[in-house]
Amino acid sequence: MSITLRAVAQDAGVSISTASRALNGSPLISHETRTLVEGSAQKLGYRPNRAASALRSKRSRLIGLVMNNLVNHSFHTIAEVTQRKAASEGYQVILSTTGGDPAAEQDLLRTLSDHGVDGTLIIGSGQNAATTNGFLADGMAVVNVIRSSRDSLAPTVLAADRDGAFEATRHLAGLGHRRIGYIGGEPTSDSGRERHAGYSEALEAEGLAYDPDLVIRGPFTQDFGADAARELLARRTGMTALFAANHEAVFGVLPVLAAEQVRIPDDLALACFEDMPLLQMWHPPVTVVDNGASEIAELAVDLLLNQIGAPTDPENLRRLARTYRVGARLIERASTAPPVTRKS
Amino acid sequence: MSITLRAVAQDAGVSISTASRALNGSPLISHETRTLVEGSAQKLGYRPNRAASALRSKRSRLIGLVMNNLVNHSFHTIAEVTQRKAASEGYQVILSTTGGDPAAEQDLLRTLSDHGVDGTLIIGSGQNAATTNGFLADGMAVVNVIRSSRDSLAPTVLAADRDGAFEATRHLAGLGHRRIGYIGGEPTSDSGRERHAGYSEALEAEGLAYDPDLVIRGPFTQDFGADAARELLARRTGMTALFAANHEAVFGVLPVLAAEQVRIPDDLALACFEDMPLLQMWHPPVTVVDNGASEIAELAVDLLLNQIGAPTDPENLRRLARTYRVGARLIERASTAPPVTRKS
DNA sequence: CTGTTAGCGCATTCAC
DNA sequence: GTGAATGCGCTAACAG
Secondary structure, eight states, X not given: OOOOHHHHHHHHTSOHHHHHHHHTTOSSSOXXXXXXXXXXXXXXXXXXXHHHHHHHHSOXXXXXXXXXXXXXXXXXXXXXXXXXXXXXXXXXXXEEEOTTOHHHHHHHHHHHHHTTOSEEEEOOOSOOHHHHHHHHHTTOEEEEESSXXXXXXXXXXXXXXXXXXXXXXXXXXXXXXXXXEEEEEOTTSHHHHHHHHHHHHHHHHTTOOOXXXXXXXXXXXXXXXXXXXXXXXXXXXXXXXXXXXXXXXHHHHHHHHHXXXXXXTTXXXXXXXXXXXXXXXXXXXXXXXXXXXXXXXXXXXXXHHHHXXXXXXXHHHHHHOSEEEEOOEEEOOTTOOOXXXXXX | OOOOHHHHHHHHTSOHHHHHHHHTTOSSSOHHHHHHHHHHHHHHTOOXXXXXXXXXXXXXXXXXXXXXXXXXXXXXXXXXXXXXXXXXTTOEEEEEEOTTOHHHHHHHHHHHHHTTOSEEEEOOOSOOHHHHHHHHHTTOEEEEESSOOTTOOSOEEEEOHHHHHXXXXXXXXXXXXXXXXXXXXXXXXXXXXXXXXXXXXHHHHTTOOOOGGGEEEEOSSHHHHHHHHHXXXXXXXXXXXXXXXXXXXXXXXXXXXXXXXXXXXXXXXXXXXXXXXXXXHSSSOOXXXXXXXXXXXXXXXXXXXXXXXXXXXXXXXXXXXXXXXXOOEEEOOTTOOOOOOSOO
C-alpha cells in the first residue's frame, strides 16, 4: 500500500489539512511546520495521488495535445517541446493523434475532457470550435496551434506562413531569378493560401509577373509533389528557381529532381518551407524557411498555462484570445544561388 | 456543471450503482435496465469522470510512454502507433521524454505513477529496474521496449539487432563485396554490441576476414558519423561496401559521402540500419534494415494490456516476462549493387 | 496559522 | 438484478 497524506500528517503530528497545505506551498503555514511536514513526506516517500487531487480540486496537472500525426517534423518537434516545457512546470501531457479526421478529433477532445485535462493544445481540423468553446466555458484552457479554427474563442498560435513565403521568394528574386516556380498546398488550407499569397506578393514587390504556368497547388502528399515537380519540368517554362512550399510534397519533389538529374543550384535554385534534417543533409543542403516549430510550442504552452492560472477569469481569456504569429526565418544554404547565365 | 452519474440514474429512475453497472458492462444487469440507462446517458450527454473512477477503482485508463526523444524516427513511430492502438482500446497515453537522463527518467516514472497510470512502456536507460519492479509489485504494468533493462522483471520487446545486421552484411557479401566497412554504436550499448556481432558473424559465415581497419564504433551522434565516414575513406582500405549501423551517425555519413563525391553504389555500396524517409528519398534510395518499429509498438502495447487485464496475477506476469524479438527485414534499394570490377 | 468538517464522482461491498 | 451505504485520497471552506 502506498503512503497517503494521512500517514504523513500522522508522522508529522499535524492535521491532514495542514499537511496538505504545507506540501502545496500554501502561504498560510509557518516555516517550521512546513519543513516538519516536508521532512515526514520525504522520510516516508510520500507521493500525491493525482486522481484524488484532481477529483477534489478540479486540477489534474494534465494537459492534452491533439495533432494529426507525429511523422511531420514540425509536429513531433512541437510534441517534444510541449512535453518538456509542460513537465518543467509540473504538467504531464496526454498525446492524441487524429489522423486528420474531425470526428476522431472531437472524440479525442471529449476523452481528454473526461480525464480532466486542465487544458488542451490543438493542431486541429478547425471544425470543432463548438466543442472547444464549450471546454473554455467549463474552465478548461484551449490554445489552437498551427491551424486556426474559425469561431474559436481560444488564442491561436500560427506560423508566419505569408511572411516566410514572401521572404523565400524575395530571396530567390534577389539572387536574380525571374522565373520562379511554386509548388504549394491547396487554397482550402490556411497555410496553402497564405504561402501562396506571400509568393505572389513577393513577385509583385520585385516587379515580376505572376505566371500561372509556374504554379502548381495540391494536396499535402508526397505523390502530389512528385507529379508537380515532373509537370513543372516538362512545361519548359524557363524556370530557374523553385519554391516548394508544401512540406509533404517536398518528399516527392526532391527525388524527382535528383532522378531527372537537375543540378542544384545551377539548373534550378531550390528553397523549401519548414526545416528538417532531410533538407540539411541534402546534397546540396537546401535553403529553407524555418517556421519556428519550437518557438510556436513554447508560446502555445505559455498561453495555455496563463489560462490555467486564471481559469475562471473571462477577462483574462478575452485578453489572451488573439492570434499570435511566430516569425519565420530564412536559412540560406547551398541550394540557392544566382541563375547561371548561359553564354553571355 | 457537467452531468454526473447521479443525474443519469435519476433520469433513468434507477439507483446510482445500477447506473454504474449498466454503463460499465457488468453482467448482473437486465437487458432492459441497461438500454434504459444507456438511453438516459446518451440523452443527457453523460461523460464519466475519469479522476473519480480512477480514485475508486484504481484503474485510470491511462498508460505512460517514456522515451529519450521524439526526433528519432523509430521513437516517434513507436509513439504514434502506441497512441493509436491504446486509444482504440480505450486508453490514453501520457508521453514523457527523458533526454536520456536516468535521473529524469526515474522522476518521470514516479510522476506517471502519481497519475495512476495502469501501465508504462519504457524505452529506457536500463538503470531504473528497481523503480519499475516496484511498480510491478504495486500492480502497475510495465514493458521495456527497444532497450533491455538488466534485472527488470517486466517483459521486454526488442528489435532483432543482431539478425538485422547479419542480414545486411550477408546481403553485401552476397553481392560479391569482400571489403565491407562498418560504422556502428559503442559496445556499451546493447544494440551497438548486437549489431556489431551480427556484422562479425556474417563475415565469418561468408568466409571473410574481420579487419579492424574497416570498423569504427562510436556514440549516437551525427558528428561521429561524419568523422567516421571521412576516416574510413581516408584509410584507403579497399572498402567497396559500407554498413552504417548507427542510426544517428547516418545523418553524418550521408553528407560526407555526397560531399566527397563517392558514387553510390558504384564506388561504394551502402546499407543502413533503421528505415526512414530520408533513406527512401536519398539518391539513390538506400538499402536498409527495417527494424519494425510499428510492430514492436504493437506487440509492446499488447503485452501491456495483457498485464493490465490480470493485474494481480503474478503467474500471468511470470508468463509474459520474457524477451521478445521482432524480426528485422532487409529492404533492398538501389544503393547496394555488386562491386564494379575495374578493368577486367 | 491550524484543525474539523464535508464532500468531489464514482465503484464496490453488502443486503435484499 | 437492484439499492443503500461506504469510502478511494485529497482540498477547500469554515471556524477558531
